[in-house]
Amino acid sequence: MSDELNIMESEPLVRDRYVPKEFKLVGKRGVQRRDGKEKAGGKALYTRDVALPGMLYCRLLASPHAHARIVKLDTSKAEKAPGVRAILRYDDPELEGKALEGLETKFNAGHIASDGQAFLHGKFELAVTQEQWMQGGGRVLDGFAWWEGEQCGVAIAADTIRQAEDALALVEVEWEILPHVLDPIESLKPGAPPAIEEINKKNNIIRKVKIEEGDVEKAFKESDQVIEFSIKREPYTAAEPEPMSNVVLWRGDNVEIWAHQQQAYDGKMLFCAKMGIPLNYVKLHIPHQGSQFGHGGNPMMHHTHGLHVISAILSKRTGRPVKTLYDRRDTFYGLSQDAEANTKFKVGFNKDGTITAVKLDTIVAKMGQYGIDHFMDNTRIPNLLLNYLEAQCNIPPAWWMRCEQNHNAFCLSAVFDHVADALEMDPVEVALKNDGVEGRDMAYLAAFKKDHGFQVRDSLAEIVEKGKTAVDWDAKWHAPGKKVLPNGRLHGIGFTWDHEWDDIRGVSCVGLMVNVDGTVDILAQKSDVGCDYMTTHCRIVAEEIGLPIEHVNWRHFEECGFQMMTPDGSCNLCVDAYASIAAARKVRRKILEYAVTPTTLIDIEYPAEFPGYKVEDLEIVDGIVRVKADPSVQCPLSEVVKRATVEQAGTRAPVFDWAWHRQGRYGVQEGRHRLCRQCYFAEVEVDPDTGEVEVTKFVSVNDVGLAVSPESCEGQQYGGAYMGVGRCLGEEVVFDPKTGVKLTGDYIDYKVFTIRDIGKTVNILHESGMGWGAYGLVGIGEDIATVAPGVVGNALHNAIGEWVDEHPVTPARVLAAIDKAREKGIL
């Protein structure tokens, strides 16, 4: 029992040593979601809903050109428009030096880099200075635009949104239109116009990375077979449900901010740095967030301090709260990190299915992922070579968007399926043959697991069995292009695998306050982007202290000195959970100490509730403190708290404690291998006449180590499936090639998938306990959406018998692939 009071040290290469043997709440089904009724009933408050007395509405000018400079800006008519209270222009002296970047805080090159082993091994070459590189978004309000739709020039605050928009229509702008470039490959050609002269006049190269393990050329020569192919992926965007907004109120020396951001405290730090305001003069509120999928964390986007600076200056000048709003088109403001990714592959392998070498040449627009990472993170492939280039283009900033593994997962899927196809082997077999870590095999990994105190389990082997059964793989898998269903459609089934993202990283801290009635408040500010962190942490705290879950609640939204990482369904829970477990164990100990210690209040002495007992003799069960050996000796926890807290005239000091946890460096800790695996199966039907695709079944099997809130983990599974299938088949940000204007500015043209677009999802959680997170958990949430385009792509290949090498797989591309397959006689 005393074990339970032990707190895990911040030791990145040690697994959680103090996992309770049994859980009452953690991992149990049927616990009602804590924010459920509030959200279902429309009572949950989002930033978009915040309205303060006297609030002004601010709208920004959006550039109609992909690359242009403001030559003349005439705001005189707008100034006189009804309801206009303040106008902020790009040439305002107060905007001087307020760049949209994040160098002041923790952001650095490493942060931007791809997560995973590749980050540790890669050789960087920045073509521009680091400062320039970080300047992806220009200034808070600039006199030039680097992409169509960029917020620039002028911000207008008026009594109503309508008035602000009416006034904006009266602004006269004279633009100098500059040549633009959209395509990364075009952008790298000699003679291409500089996409962003302010950063780099010479060329459009942003960054080069080379990663080399072993000797690929030698390995290609020695391999039984070598294949080459290439893929291209068009950009997608977060399409976050809640359109961007913020509210800022300047009160005397103090500033209050209501933010819509995933890492809102970063936004606050950046804002304070830019404005020269001390942190303790700014009060940050983070209402519920209409999700962001990582996208809202980019310090180079207006999302972070840009909007805060604008609203704050306008609030200071008008004396009124200011809400700056984006409309839906504005909100399609950034792109997923692999804005556009092109990769050429060369793969060597042997007849038995072992892959010997993988070479990738990747070119991405703006910022991206290498594509090589997961070959390092979870395969035994010894020879790897990556040549990676980032090209500047006149497109919106790129940033992580569910998630930074998109291209990595995609490349892994593509390589494994191509190899299986070339060998006519079951792709599940090929995966099992090549599972490993950083070029080393499963025997090495087994020894590693043992050395680090994990059970030695073969995660991949275990989950593929479950997945194969769920999808009836052995009966359904067939040679590519070889199964026509009675309805005339082509049947396809696909498989892919990867490691489960743990991404243990960063710092988290939390306070716990025990109220006099024995209930507990969790104190920590974080953004609620939907991963059900409230229920999850309420469970953990209730479990660890010994309370009914109803006795624990979350004081969300408000600054209280403690910050937890966001979101929590995915990777951050690994760290966040350590912090809440530690705080709960400390509070529990404190309560038990109070229970056995007498209290003196000035002149009155109160005897201990359990005189003569030691802390070790007691336990807390369901909010009752009792003697382990004789549970009939008991009292409600509230009695202990009441006596222990010093009260006079209604004020009291709380029973309180806090804890923090840090777990390794950002990215991945050297030597901390990823041990849990995930696998997916997709079943599709393709109409050969029209190119229509139906995803009839999507199976996710995730070894999450341990599922704290199983229903929420499943939510991440099917939720990710819908997003990922949408990305595979429809989501695409389309720019007009000639003008660079975005053509997909709404939910009609940008295709977010609906309830109709997957027949059935099957969601299987596997719990091997092999995570580095608290209780042995790993993350879930980013993975599925990231991996799904790969597995659906594989299923489509199985149906058609020909690869679709450009994504998204639109009917046009399906029909082209069918044509090719027919020409080759496959279909």
Added chain:
Amino acid sequence: MPDFEEGGAREVTLKINGDDFRILVEPRENLREVLHDRLGFTGTKEMCDRGACGSCTVIMDGRPVVSCMMLAVEAGGHDIETVEDIERKQHPLIETYADHNAMQCGYCTPGFVVTAKALLDRNPDPDEEAIKSALEGNICRCGTYPAHIWAIQAAANRLKTREA
């Protein structure tokens, strides 16, 4: 200044959740913004603002409609039901949505709940296909779709037991 000439701004009486609201509206104002920004019915969310996502759904004369595509001047005289009323009357959907985790960020959720309420009003025992048909105009970026089927069927069952 609104234009008060013929065909310009005018007073309308909106009947929302059984209460009358007499307000001055411009023709270009849509029902969603009047509900959300002016009358404080903040459960009627703006997501796409183009009729494509259903998060601004209200029930008008028994029909689930998207309030962002409806001019407020045309909404006078009709019965409008928002999520606030569904919550206030403790419709079992609220509870079953929480039980079945039929949300993540929750931004789209009120729109789903209102759509589901309109469905249950018409069809007290919807099967999976009927639910999908009713919800195919609601976008959930978090992809919570399957949970809505469970939550709506659970609510239908509770309504049945409540009546029995």
Added chain:
Amino acid sequence: MRRFKHFDASSLDEAVSLLARFEGRAKVIAGGTDIVGTLKDSVLPEPYEALVNIKTIPGLEGIRNGAGVLKIGALTRLEDIAHNETVQTKYAALAQAARVVATPHIREMGTIAGNICQNTRCWYYRCAHNRFHCVRKGHAAPGQSLECFASDGDNRYHSIFGDVKDCLAVNPSDTIPALIALGATLKTTKRSIAVKDIFPPSDEPTKMTIIDSDEIVIEVEIPEPQASSRSAYHKVAIRKSIDFPIVNCAAVVDFEGDVVKDCHICLNAVHYKPYVPERAEALLEGEPLTDEQAATAGEAAVWGAKPLPMNSYKITMAKGLVKKILIACREAG
């Protein structure tokens, strides 16, 4: 979104005179789901001055089954049409088409007349803030020549039967192909006209239909199909909901045994107006409708199509769709 005036008409006469008063600068608003979008996006260089609401006119909504003809009031909601039993059984293609318009919510608001008269979805034309002042919008400034941005832009969704006065936009309506195949007629305040005839001649590309700016659709009439005929409709789109068609198609086939007695096919989203593939119709008549015959009809349906750089796939798709719809008609029995 710019200001406009708004009038509730209490009678057709009042509506017509209001429309006439604005001399083409006023528009009818029915369900509003299309026009409100264009107003929000400020797609036109010169916005409409006024909207005339006709929902306040009594008697324009409802489905009546008369002697040999089905009468659908102009304001009848698409959702009501989709769920009407008579429509489902006798006019299946229309029920199927109405059922897949946009979303259920839009169908609860959107009307049959609105679906017929809707504006194009060309993403250049509809791009917010009039980013593309194209040929379709007219109103060239002095010295400015207007172009179609799709012609050398992203034309994956555009016409496969060529431009009309340089414009490559297509008609996106779901219900029109079904109505044309079923031989529907519109009754308006000015005339009675077959649906297939409401589209402008090829020298007036800025208009979706020839219905005058002061003319109002009152009713859609559809003759009862032969008992021996069957109809079907299908739309190809990326999503199974929300989306406008990439290509859609309806057909009504009257059979005598296996043999096609009479056949009407209509494609949409392939040209500035719905496209009736007469060659395909002709070759089917008098022959048994085999799979091969259906495929041949598909080939014939796209005769004369000329793809743009990005949309040759739409030709393949249209071919395949015609085949599929014909087979669906055959199997519907």
